[in-house]
Amino acid sequence: MCHPPLPASILVVLSPAIIIPAILNGLLTGAVYALVALGLTLVYGVLHIINFAHGALLTAAMFAAFFAYQFGIDPYVAIFLLAPAFFAVGYALQRLVIGPAAHGDDRNMLLVTLGIAVIIENALLYAFRADTRTIDVPYAFQSIDFGFTFVAVPRLVGFAAVFAVALVLWLIMTFTDTGKAIRAVAKEKVGAELAGIDVAHVYAVTFGLGTACVAIAACLLVPTYYVNPSAGNAFVLVAFTIVVLGGMGSVPGALIGGLVIGVVESLSSLFFGDSLGQVGIFLIFIAMLLVRPSGLFGARA
Amino acid sequence: MKAFTPIAVVVALFATVPLVVHSNVVLNFLVVALMIALAGQGWNILGGYGGQYSFGHAAFFGTGAYVTAILQVRYGVNAWVGFAIGIAAGALVGAIIGALTFRSGLRGSYFALVTLAFAEVLRISASVAPITGAGVGTLIKLDLRAQAFQFQSRAVFYWIILALVALSLAIAKLIERSRFGVWLVAVRENEDAAQALGIDVATVKSAAMVISGAITAAAGCFYAQYFLFVDSGIAYGTWISIEVLLTPIIGGVGTVFGPLFGAMVVKALGEGARLVTGDAPGLDLVVYGAVLILVIAFTPRGLIGGLAQARQWLMRRRGAEAHHG
Numbered sequence: 001m002c003h004p005p006l007p008a009s010i011l012v013v014l015s016p017a018i019i020i021p022a023i024l025n026g027l028l029t030g031a032v033y034a035l036v037a038l039g040l041t042l043v044y045g046v047l048h049i050i051n052f053a054h055g056a057l058l059t060a061a062m063f064a065a066f067f068a069y070q071f072g073i074d075p076y077v078a079i080f081l082l083a084p085a086f087f088a089v090g091y092a093l094q095r096l097v098i099g100p101a102a103h104g105d106d107r108n109m110l111l112v113t114l115g116i117a118v119i120i121e122n123a124l125l126y127a128f129r130a131d132t133r134t135i136d137v138p139y140a141f142q143s144i145d146f147g148f149t150f151v152a153v154p155r156l157v158g159f160a161a162v163f164a165v166a167l168v169l170w171l172i173m174t175f176t177d178t179g180k181a182i183r184a185v186a187k188e189k190v191g192a193e194l195a196g197i198d199v200a201h202v203y204a205v206t207f208g209l210g211t212a213c214v215a216i217a218a219c220l221l222v223p224t225y226y227v228n229p230s231a232g233n234a235f236v237l238v239a240f241t242i243v244v245l246g247g248m249g250s251v252p253g254a255l256i257g258g259l260v261i262g263v264v265e266s267l268s269s270l271f272f273g274d275s276l277g278q279v280g281i282f283l284i285f286i287a288m289l290l291v292r293p294s295g296l297f298g299a300r301a
Numbered sequence: 302m303k304a305f306t307p308i309a310v311v312v313a314l315f316a317t318v319p320l321v322v323h324s325n326v327v328l329n330f331l332v333v334a335l336m337i338a339l340a341g342q343g344w345n346i347l348g349g350y351g352g353q354y355s356f357g358h359a360a361f362f363g364t365g366a367y368v369t370a371i372l373q374v375r376y377g378v379n380a381w382v383g384f385a386i387g388i389a390a391g392a393l394v395g396a397i398i399g400a401l402t403f404r405s406g407l408r409g410s411y412f413a414l415v416t417l418a419f420a421e422v423l424r425i426s427a428s429v430a431p432i433t434g435a436g437v438g439t440l441i442k443l444d445l446r447a448q449a450f451q452f453q454s455r456a457v458f459y460w461i462i463l464a465l466v467a468l469s470l471a472i473a474k475l476i477e478r479s480r481f482g483v484w485l486v487a488v489r490e491n492e493d494a495a496q497a498l499g500i501d502v503a504t505v506k507s508a509a510m511v512i513s514g515a516i517t518a519a520a521g522c523f524y525a526q527y528f529l530f531v532d533s534g535i536a537y538g539t540w541i542s543i544e545v546l547l548t549p550i551i552g553g554v555g556t557v558f559g560p561l562f563g564a565m566v567v568k569a570l571g572e573g574a575r576l577v578t579g580d581a582p583g584l585d586l587v588v589y590g591a592v593l594i595l596v597i598a599f600t601p602r603g604l605i606g607g608l609a610q611a612r613q614w615l616m617r618r619r620g621a622e623a624h625h626g
Contacts, residue, residue, distance in 0.1 A: 050410040052356070101598035107354050108597050110413055111550065114356065115597075118543060118590035126583035229583075237421060240414055248410075282422045289415045290405045 021149040022266045028155040030262015031162040032217055036235050037242035037254040038166065039213030045249030046186045046206040049106055052113040053093070055236030056120035057211050061086055061218030062227045063124060069135045075219045076157065082215040090211025095204040124229040132228045140223050158220040165216055166255055169209070173251075182206055186249070238265070241285040305474060311558070312467040319456035328455040332527065334568040335462040336520050340541065341548030341560030342469040343517030348546060349555035350473075350482060351509045352489025356413040357420030358545040360398065361391040361514040363427065363536030365521025370439045370531045371432060380450035384522045391518020392511045399510035403503040408492065417542070424537035438532030441525060450526045462523055466561065469516050473557045476512075485509055489555075517545060540586075547589055551596050553605030562605055567592070 036058060043051045061082060068078040093116065102108040143150040173179035184192040185202045193199050217235070225231070242261050246253025261281060268280040315335075319328060340362055348354050369387040372378035378386070402415050427433040434440075445451050452458055476482040484505045487495040496502050525531050535541075544567070549555075552563025570592060571585035578584045600607030 044410070048410070050414055052413075097594065101594055103598075103601065105601075106409055107352070108601065110354060110356075110410060111546075111597055112594055114543070115590040115593040118593070119587050122583035122586035122590070124583075126578075126581055126587065130582070237418075240418070244414070279422060279425050282418050282425070286401075286415060286418050286422070289407060289411060289418070290401055 017148075018270070019267075022270050023263055024149060024151065025155070026263035026266030027259050028151070028159050028262070029266065030259040031159040032220055032258075033235065033238050033242055033262055034255045034258020035162045035165060035213055035217040035220070037239040037246070037258050038169070038251065039210035039217075040236070040239050041243045041246065041249055041251060041254040042169075042213070043207055043210040044243065045251075046182055047094075047109070047203055049109045049113070050240070051207070051210065052110065053116040053120065054113075054210070054214060054239065055232040056117040056124075057086070057090070058214040058218055058232030058235055059124060059227075059229060060120050060232075061215040062222055062225075062231055063128070064215070065219045065222040066133055066135060066227045069137075069222070075135070075137065075222045076161075079161075079216050079219040082219060083212045086215035087208040087212040089208075091204045091208035093211070094207035095200065098207070099200055099203060121229055121233075128229060130228060130230075132226045134226050135222060137223045152224070154220075154223040161216065161220055162255075165213065166251070169213075169251070172209075178202075178205060238281060241281050241288070244285055244288045304478060305471065308467065308470045308474060308557070311561070312463065312470070315463050315466075316460065319459050325455055328459055330568065330572060332455065332459050332462055334564045335459070335466050335561075336523055336527070337544050337548055337568065338561040338564035339462065339466050339469050339523070340517045340520035340545045341552075341564055342466070342473060343513045343515070343520070344545045345549035345554065345556075345560050346473065346476065346516065347506075347509045347513035349549050349559065350476060350485045350489065351506055353408070353506060353509070354413050354546070355416040355513075355542075356546070357416035357418070357542050358513075358517050359420040359537045359539065359542040360394055360416070360423050361517035362521035362524070362541045362545065363420070363423060363531075363533075363538075364394050364514075365391045365518030366525040366531045366536045367427065367433055367439070367521075368518075369522040369525040370441050373441055374439055375432070379448065380526060381448070384450060384519075384526065387522035387525075388515050388519045391521070392515035394518075395510040395512075395514025396507065398514075399507035403506045403510070406503075420537055420539075420542055424533050427537055428533035433531075433533065436532075438530060438535075441529040441531075443529065451529070458527055462527075465519055465523065469519075470557055470561070472512070472516070477557060481505070481508065486555075543586075543589070547593055549603070551592055551603055553603030556603070556605050559603050559605055563603065566604060 036054070040051060040054050043049070043054075064082055064085070065075050065078050068081065069075060073081070097116065098109060098112045101112045137154075139153050142153040144153060144156065173183060181192070181197045181202050182205065184195070184197055185199055185206075189199060192202075214232075218232075221235075238261060239258075242254060242257035245261065246255075246257030261284075264284065265281060272280070315331075318331065322328065340358070343361065344355060344358050365387040368390040369380070369383045372383035372386060373380055398416065398419055402412060407415055427435075429435055443451070445453050476485070484495070484500045487498070487500060488502055488505055492502055495505075521536065524535075547567055548563035549560040550563065551567055552561065553559030567589060570588050574585045574588045596603060596607075600610065602609075
């Protein structure tokens, strides 16, 4: 009649003193995931393709932030240099490489972004080898006491920055002519073209904005995360999941999805260990794609 | 039978190579290139003829490699039997992924993503599961006897992989000439129209995925026997997913000889990059990526299509000259 007692270890794990910090950490990590996902979902929403070069661009930006620090530029300051620089990179890639090479065929666009990913990743591998690099910013291990738990300063800064970026993006999309043009192209490409909107330019601006998002994410990550030629991949696979969860092309979906996945990952590695936590994310991902590919927040496809 | 003559000629030419060339380096190069050509033909059936671009064909390659290796090492199954079961396992994985994805109507970007995710799930699972040897991988014991599917001579391996490639070429040709092939191409060109014409789109695509999975898995089985070692990064790694789609696209997507031609070109370029730069990792893949983009930009039908275009252009020019002269 009596239930076997739960093992002591599970009781310890279930105690709020461990769960709450894990959830909080998940939210903070999830914010950076959300930023990476934001770039991905923006490009999907307008160009209707998945940018397979997103992860490689994130890695490239992480290297850029790493080397900026070697020249004495703090990663948080580097945001203001790297975001415009990577906007330009993204703009040029879409305008000069992806657009012309793909001849307007979606399947070709996918392949070209994959080709760009392969080139960037392996050029970095060739130049810097597989070595893992880190930087030592003075605030890397500083934390703030919230009474019930400590929160690392870099993570808190990251969290705040992500919402600032989301706000700026929303302002651009809502109030500027470029933003209106982007929304018009996303809704009705042919109509927008007929109304005199330069679609190739809008595509390139969107791609540039998506790339600027990963540049900012890279600057937020570098203080606490390592850099190597495949560092970006881990984030992008998670970002794919988030984008699918939140609905392809949905900005609020990417934000909420990012936070949810951050918490899921944090809790599942608490209960099942790190590598199985990752499998958990992929299973959510596949299940989402199969059951409701339009996402929790997206319109039914 | 006339349709199969080009295949017979090409295979016969390839078959004479070990009689003339005895360099192990050259034979090794050709064996690996043929293995990639075989895996690429698998991708080509689904991606080239059917227009379903998979970014995760490692799922099939790795399943073939692991099943062959594990059956021998852990269950003492004969290597040839293991090979056959490995191919069947690839077909089964194809059936499962096909049933899941095509029944829920995934296409385009979504399909590419979900195949990639399946390959990643398999890779991560294989890197922790005890049966695959987890992080250490599975080593097949050296046993140089024909019944163990191991041979002292590289030439024998060469002829075996060539025979498999020949079979895959014949299968591609058969599909091209069959009603099934016509349906498949119809699905590629316009899925909604194909559906409207009464083609059971999901079934056609799933069938293509089963054939595709089996062929790519055969290349994985061969990998295990040739290198006698499998781990999660090799078997389910992104490198194979990428090489497998590069070869048909560079050679000529949706053509019988595209994967074979593409594999030879891609592997030669990779080898060239390695000669120029020493054994530094990465540069061969940089070259692959650049060639992929250039081919898509300038000869969307691949190098075979490009050659045909160039020949037409030359003939037209010669015709014009004759006219003027």
